[in-house]
Amino acid sequence: MLMAVKNQARCTFLAIKYGIVKEMLNRVSFITNITFMILNNASMLIQWIVLYSLKDNIGGYTFKEIMLLWGLAASTYGFSHAFFYSSFKLSDTINKGKLDAFIVQPKNVLLNAITTHVSSSAFGDLIFGYLMVFIYGFSFKLFFLFTFFTITGGLIIVAFAIILGSLAFFMDSSELIADNGNNLIVHFATYPDGIFKGFVKLILFTIVPVGIANYIPLQVLINFDIVKFLIVLSLTIFFISLACLIFKLGLKKYSSTNLMSARI
Amino acid sequence: MxxxxxxxxxxTFKVKVKDKGLKGSIKSIFKPKYKEIKAxxxxxxxxxxxxxxxxxxxxxxxxxxxxxxxxxxxxxxxxxxxxxxxxxxxxxxxxxxxxxxxxxxxxxLWMHLTPYDNFKFFGAIYDIPNSVAEKRIENLKMLFELEEFMDTPVRNLSLGQRIRCEIVAxxxxxxxxxxxxxxxxxxxxxxxxxxxxxxxxxxxxxxxxxxxxxxxxxxxxxxxxxxxxxxxxxxxxxxxxxxxxxNYLNKKIIEVKMKEKVNLEDEPGITILKDKGYNLKIEVDTKDKNVADVIKLLDPDKIIDINISNIPLENIISDIYKNEEK
Amino acid sequence: MRKYFYIFKSNLIANLQYVSNIMIGFITYFVIIFIFTNLWEYIYSNPDKLINGYGLEQMIWYVIVTEILWYATGGRKLCNKISNDVKSGNIAYNMNKPYSYIGYSLSSHMSEAILRGVLYTIAGMVMGLVLLGPIKDFNLISIPFVLISSLLAVLINILLVICIGLTAFWVEDSGPFYWIYSKVILVFGTMFPIEYFPGIIKIILNYSPVYVTTYGPAKLFIDFSFESCLSILVAQIIYLILSVLLASFIYRKGVRQLNVNGG
The missing domain is CATH 3.40.50.300 (P-loop containing nucleotide triphosphate hydrolases)
Known part of the structure; x- marks a missing residue:
């Protein structure tokens, strides 16, 4: 069992390494992509400068805290896209029958299918996230917690993308729905939860899990709370398991009915 | 063994059947129709x-x-x-x-990597220790004659070289x-x-x-x-x-265009499929007759154009069907 | 002119089959408007308050309109297409055809833009009416002016993006230029009216593309007056003429460059 995990890890590590090597083949565009993404995120802060000139508390957060919120939104997005970029292209992989190559390998089909590409601009997001940590006020505790939530949040975003991508097993033209669904997370993650109310807030903590990926972690970053910390950890595990389960069900359907491969 | x-x-596959046009598209969302295909x-x-x-x-x-x-x-x-x-x-x-x-x-294969890196990756997928993988790559490199392009990214290889690498991988x-x-x-x-x-x-x-x-x-x-x-x-x-x-693969089809009319008749090993005077289509059974002999019969000096081909697979299959029916 | 109309028409028909794809894109549009509604409701804690001369509902309608203009234009795709045409040498094939490349690009992209514009307008109006109800003191006279101004805004925007795409004659990748342009439009043009920005920035924005491509039509929609209408339309016409001249100037320069280099 342990050996199998180790072997799988070796594979995944190699796949990600090769993905990075590919992105770095063209050094100029690798660095431009990263730089522009950092500038891109920074430019969105102009909006908040204007808004905070009108009011010094938005959704219960100060300007500094909003910068940290942006930082976390960027780093979770960055983490998920940097290493698991192909989870956002999963519907395409399924529809074009590219999954077959992974099915015949003696490794985890899902994990191999989501680690075939690396996005260079996503490293810009990651860097931007940590820049915000320094602006907010660096401490080892904050740095550690921020890293921890970057990973949990990133994995939740990946899990959400896997669930949306797996729709391709069950319906036609799910690709655009998946794209739009993945956009939802980005849009909500860059605004404070305090401005939302009632039903929407409920959705943001359940079906569209921005609350667990970003909002609660932000609260923990500002004011550490062990209960909330554990809630985030367990819900992350829950979402990952749910994504794996849905993918597994889809894969089973793919193998038994095989609606797609008939579209030769 | x-x-x-x-x-x-x-x-059996189920294939979605869609009526044409926008109406058909909408209809297929709510009430998809399926056709069964026995593959x-x-x-x-x-x-x-x-x-x-x-x-x-x-x-x-x-x-x-x-x-x-x-x-x-x-x-x-x-x-x-x-x-x-x-x-x-x-x-x-x-x-x-x-x-x-x-x-x-x-x-x-990973297109931007060299065959060597690709093989190492497949080694990892199948849990092969590095030293063992190296040795096997070396052997397969010889067997499949990959020396020349071991360090060229796969995307720059020709289709034939790529297939060889796919097989080795x-x-x-x-x-x-x-x-x-x-x-x-x-x-x-x-x-x-x-x-x-x-x-x-x-x-x-x-x-x-x-x-x-x-x-x-x-x-x-x-x-x-x-x-x-x-x-x-x-x-x-x-x-x-x-x-x-x-039974089947020893047959060749010869199509010729002649300067003059020739008189060729069915004999053991030769079947005339089409005879339009100057244009002939002949089936040769190489068990009984050499292709060369048939050409000699036709008088090579008078041939304007010639095409020799195998019997297409489709014909072999329909032939098999016909024999079964008999 | 007639041939450009045909290009426009045939592209429009070709694009009609993607209507359902465009409509799936509404999800993102709705979410953006929804988030802004919540944001402004939070900031306007007292709904009757005015900030920089605008009320709560006007601010939300402002975003509804500017986002329609943004989605209708679809600049990234156009910029990529133009710069690919330049890079791949496609543009050279267009040189000996009896139409101008810019006219061709403009009319074929306009068909897409108008189709998306119409669909997003319907979506935006429905969304606005559901969220906010009918607009207070809405002046029916403003409708034709808003439409004309929106059309001009999209035209100018497309022409400017074509200019940016054509820089591919000289630079390896026109992407960064488009990126800067789109950021300026997004950050300064879609979220707040120009009046929200302080001193010198406000003055600069009044002369920038932001004024004619997003602010103008949205301002007329939420706060119509004949004075502002006149100044916006005049500014748009000046911008339109200038951008046509600029685009053809860049194109001619670029083609000459191509000839010198032997394509």
């Missing part, structure tokens, strides 16, 4: 260890579906499959360590059975010939059982001792190559 055992295998109908066969078997048939005959069921990508609706004693549905991962697959139309873990789905598709004749020779050598040296699908008669002629022909999801012939050759 049996490597592959297939009993009464069947597979594989009740087929049974066995393959011995070390054998090269060709599984041939025209496009859409059910070849790929069968190979997908043998490798665990698809589950069978009915029937039983065992590869090396393992059921592909139940123990996909276990089987994956024992078999190799090459899909001629689908890339498994699927051999790193020394599979006992290798599935080749249309390995020579899209290749030019010289390269095809080269790939066939390599496959044959590999079978001899590594003792790998090879299950090969193709719609190219040439592939089987050169490679296999046994052939299974499939059409419309059914096995129409499961026979030794020798027998098949004797």
């Amino acid at each position: 049996t490597a592959i055992k297939v009993e009464n295998l069947s597979k 594989v109908k009740d087929i049974s066969f066995e393959v011995e260890k070390g054998e090269i078997i060709a599984f041939i048939g025209p496009n859409g005959a059910g070849k790929s579906t069968t190979i997908k069921m043998l490798t665990g990508i698809l589950f069978a609706d009915e029937g039983n499959v065992e590869v090396l004693g393992i059921s592909p549905n139940k123990e996909r991962k276990k089987l994956a360590y024992e078999i190799g697959t090459v899909f001629g139309q689908k890339e498994q 699927s051999l790193i873990h020394e599979p006992k059975v290798l599935f080749l789905d249309e390995p020579t598709i899209g290749l030019d004749p010289v390269v095809k010939e080269n790939i066939r020779a390599l496959i044959k050598r590999m079978n001899k040296e590594l003792k790998t059982t090879i299950f090969l699908t193709s719609h190219d008669v040439g592939d089987i002629e050169k490679l296999c001792k046994r052939v299974i022909i499939i059409n419309h999801g059914r096995i129409v012939l499961d026979d030794s190559m020798e027998h098949l050759k004797y």
